[in-house]
Amino acid sequence: MSVGEPAEEMYAMTEIVTAILPEDKPRYLMGVGTPINILENIALGVDMFDCVMPTRNARNGMLFTAHGSINIKNLKWRDDFSALDDMAITWVDTDYSKAYVRHLFTVNERLAAQIATIHNLGFYMWLVREARKHILAGDFRTWKDMMVKQMDKRL
Secondary structure, three states, rough: OOOHHEEEEEEEHHHHHHHHOOOOOOEEEEEOOOHHHHHHHOOOOOOOOOHHHHHHHOOOEEEEEEOEEOOOOOOOOOOOOOEEOOOOOOHHHHHHHHHHHHHHHHHHOOHHHHHHHHHHHHHHHHHHHHHHHHHHHHHHHHHHHHHHHHHHEEE
């Protein structure tokens, strides 16, 4: 089984279910997931999600961005004093550097998880707001395909 197969199976099942559910009612998908999963399932007709991923991954040092995911605990961030996220979606993105947040994780400071959680929740909110904008503008599929390519990277 390849890495993409579980996601493909989820998308196939979501497509079956959304074809059955009424189009004029909200469609809810529980426990999903990555930013890419969110966009792919929006494309399949899902309206609402809930998931622990942005907070759980934040507590473990994984930050989601529009350019890909960051494991802030990696040594490569030790001397990177640039903003946590150059998109500046939340206040923590510009108030804290990658090196500082990495240091906080290294010394097991609880503030690290709080900063990462604020960032990830802000990113998820930005992502779904942008999805809505592009749905209303009529260019969601093009935007989604571009975002999936960008976010499918480890930085």
